[in-house]
Amino acid sequence: xxxxxxxxxxxxxxxxxxxxxxxxxxxxxxxxxxxxxxxxxxxxxxxxxxxxxxxxxxxxxxxxxxxxxxxxxxxxxxxxxxxxxxxxxxxxxxxxxxxxxxxxxxxxxxxxxxxxxxxxxxxxxxxxxxxxxxxxxxxxxxxxxxxxxxxxxxxxxxxxxxxxxxxxxxxxxxxxxxxxxxxxxxxxxxxxxxxxxxxxxxxxxxxxxxxxxxxxxxxxxxxxxxxxxxxxxxxxxxxxxxxxxxxxxxxxxxxxxxxxxxxxxxxxxxxxxxxxxxxxxxxxxxxxxxxxxxxxxxxxxxxxxxxxxxxxxxxxx
Numbered sequence: 015x016x017x018x019x020x021x022x023x024x025x026x027x028x029x030x031x032x033x034x035x036x037x038x039x040x041x042x043x044x045x046x047x048x049x050x051x052x053x054x055x056x057x058x059x060x061x062x063x064x065x066x067x068x069x070x071x072x073x074x075x076x077x078x079x080x081x082x083x084x085x086x087x088x089x090x091x092x093x094x095x096x097x098x099x100x101x102x103x104x105x106x107x108x109x110x111x112x113x114x115x116x117x118x119x120x121x122x123x124x125x126x127x128x129x130x131x132x133x134x135x136x137x138x139x140x141x142x143x144x145x146x147x148x149x150x151x152x153x154x155x156x157x158x159x160x161x162x163x164x165x166x167x168x169x170x171x172x173x174x175x176x177x178x179x180x181x182x183x184x185x186x187x188x189x190x191x192x193x194x195x196x197x198x199x200x201x202x203x204x205x206x207x208x209x210x211x212x213x214x215x216x217x218x219x220x221x222x223x224x225x226x227x228x229x230x231x232x233x234x235x236x237x238x239x240x241x242x243x244x245x246x247x248x249x250x251x252x253x254x255x256x257x258x259x260x261x262x263x264x265x266x267x268x269x270x271x272x273x274x275x276x277x278x279x280x281x282x283x284x285x286x287x288x289x290x291x292x293x294x295x296x297x298x299x300x301x302x303x304x305x306x307x308x309x310x311x312x313x314x315x316x317x318x319x320x321x322x323x324x325x326x327x328x329x330x331x
Contacts, residue, residue: 025192025228028101028108030117039128044098046124052098053077053105057085063094065309066138068129068160070122070146071097073169073233074222075215076104079143083211084293087302093309094133098125100149102229104220110195112232115239119153126159137161139309144169144262144290145233148240155243162312163251164305167259167290171266172238184234187227197224203260204289211294244273251280252308254301254320256288257327268331281308283320284327 031048038044043051055077067088071079077097088095099106101113101121122140129138140160142150147168153159173181187194206212215221255267274280283304285292292301304316315321 025188025231026108026111026226027114027228027232028111029114030101030120037124037128039132044121044125044128046121050101050106052101052121052125054096054098055081057081057089057095059089059092059094061092063133063136064092065094066129066133066136067093067095067141067164067309068125068138069095069097069141070100070143070149071103072144072146074103074225075143076100076220078104078220079215079218080293082214082294083208083298084141084302087299088306091306093306096129100146103222110222110224110226110229112226112229114232115149115152115236118149118236119156122149122153123157123159137309139164141166141305142168143293145236148236151240151247152236152243154249155246158249161250162309163249164254164308165251166254166292166301167256167262168240168253168267168270169233169237169262170241170244170270171262172241173234175263175266175269176234184227184231188231192226192228192231194227195224196227196230204258205261206289206291206294207258207287208291208294208296208298211291215291215294241270241273244270245275248275248279250312252305252312253280253282254285254288254292254304255282255324256285256290256292256295258288259290261290264331268328271328279312281312281316281321282324282328283316283318284324285318285320286323 033047034049043054069080076099080097085095138160139162141164143166147165150163300318
């Protein structure tokens with residue numbers, strides 16, 4: 015108990031501060047209205063781009079997470095891929111402190127506007143991986159942002175899907191030891207079947223490997239808010255999900271899809287061999303191909319047949 019008391023501290027949040035400047039996009043950063051710099055990464059095609067994709071990373075990752083796997087496929091197809099470190103992650107400060115879901119959503123809205131200003135006349139798409147997908151759902155319920163959204167294994171499982179024991183444990187830990195950093199020497203789930211990508215991911219010093227209890231609670235708050243926003247989610251979107259995802263269970267995803275407005279312009283792609291990090295899987299090229307095809311024609315069949323697989327998966331449920 016003494017050790018827990020020493021590990022605990024007041025619950026921490028680092029939300030957006032007061033407006034001090036006009037948002038701007040620099041070569042290496044996005045500057046938000048409160049002056050905070052969000053490190054920016056860019057992978058551009060050799061010639062003029064035909065479209066822009068702005069990517070939002072998952073929990074504890076950072077913008078450069080898309081470099082090794084997704085970036086080459088998009089650049090080769092003529093798409094300029096950008097990604098930034100979301101607040102609390104990567105090269106931002108304070109690192110590891112949860113900023114709040116409203117701040118994350120506002121950053122995404124601002125970032126989308128900056129990308130449109132940098133590339134006038136080009137279609138702008140946004141890709142959200144896991145936590146990033148939840149941020150996009152919440153942000154798009156507040157303001158139109160892009161010509162289309164891609165939600166890869168979106169973190170759409172709120173408190174209700176955690177079970178009473180997990181909810182009770184989290185609430186007690188937040189009350190007693192919000193600053194306690196939780197880490198593990200072994201992963202609790204297998205995020206991908208691509209072992210090389212998994213090793214690169216796990217060894218990257220920019221990844222957060224010990225997560226504060228209050229940051230976990232903040233992520234759950236984000237998922238709750240994004241789930242509540244689903245009935246207002248009308249943006250054109252492609253939702254990607256893998257049958258072997260060990261982090262986001264299928265039941266909450268099916269429930270989330272059931273909350274979308276009737277007639278909404280969303281499509282679902284289901285990958286029977288897919289894991290949580292779909293673009294880093296051994297089958298990631300097929301996933302990227304589906305995304306690129308959908309960006310070109312949102313009504314055309316997906317090259318991999320993942321849309322037909324999704325229809326069968328959802329029908330069986």
